[in-house]
Amino acid sequence: MFITFEGPEGSGKSTQITLLAAFLRQQGFTVVETREPGGSDIGDQIRDVLHDVGNKKMTSAAEILLYSASRAQLVREIIQPALAEGKIVLCDRYADSTLAYQGYGRGLNLGDLANITRFATGGLQPDLTLLLDIDVERGLARRKDGGDEMNRLDLEAVAFHQRVRQGYQQLVAADPARWIQINADRPVPLVQAELQEIVFARARGGDVKPGRHQARRASTT
Ligand code: TMP
Numbered sequence: 001m002f003i004t005f006e007g008p009e010g011s012g013k014s015t016q017i018t019l020l021a022a023f024l025r026q027q028g029f030t031v032v033e034t035r036e037p038g039g040s041d042i043g044d045q046i047r048d049v050l051h052d053v054g055n056k057k058m059t060s061a062a063e064i065l066l067y068s069a070s071r072a073q074l075v076r077e078i079i080q081p082a083l084a085e086g087k088i089v090l091c092d093r094y095a096d097s098t099l100a101y102q103g104y105g106r107g108l109n110l111g112d113l114a115n116i117t118r119f120a121t122g123g124l125q126p127d128l129t130l131l132l133d134i135d136v137e138r139g140l141a142r143r144k145d146g147g148d149e150m151n152r153l154d155l156e157a158v159a160f161h162q163r164v165r166q167g168y169q170q171l172v173a174a175d176p177a178r179w180i181q182i183n184a185d186r187p188v189p190l191v192q193a194e195l196q197e198i199v200f201a202r203a204r205g206g207d208v209k210p211g212r213h214q215a216r217r218a219s220t221t
Helices: 013-026 041-051 060-084 095-105 110-121 138-146 157-175 190-203
Strands: 002-008 033-034 088-092 128-133 179-183
Touching: 002 095, 013 033, 013 088, 013 128, 013 138, 013 190, 033 060, 041 060, 060 095, 060 110, 095 110, 095 157, 128 157, 128 190, 138 157, 157 179, 179 190
Parallel strands: 002 088, 002 128, 033 088, 128 179
Antiparallel strands: none
């Protein structure tokens, strides 16, 4: 089962994913945690280029192609093999981040982004996407207060991040069967309890059961 986590800056995705993975392992599931950009050796090198605040000259086209290159590597090297072995894959950001940030945030053509993304992923779609939603200014403040390293995207204006957040709302509205939206502006344990309930129910009802993992087909190019 392939589960992705999306949200504006400072929504607490990575903390929640770590806790959720530990919980699922306790329940007997085999879990792979990964993230974008990065998640593979090659992807991590691309991440460094993407996040370098010195790369002020990076064009929007170069940016989308670098995110896509990292994604193409991650899908084939990590995600598809894990899914084929019946594991649960928890991925911190995936293709929806491209639509939200480069599409709604930067204003790139959504149709072009969808085509590039389809090529990069071979059409692999998440079974479930959890949107950890938080007010943009609250999220950015959380990141600064948490002492997190600020990347190139963090330094964008608040208006950019507002467009990203609204973009996520449009993506949820367009495909409500795949998305579940969660209020991330609450204490970590409350958000975690909600995530555990949702994902555990899906994992039990889906094709991934403790001790009875089945290979599931993942599309390739
Ligand atoms: P994060 O690991 O702290 O979430 O940082 C990833 C940053 O990269 C975040 O600002 C969102 C951005 N991003 C995009 O703009 N497009 C993408 O396709 C992905 C995966 C991330």
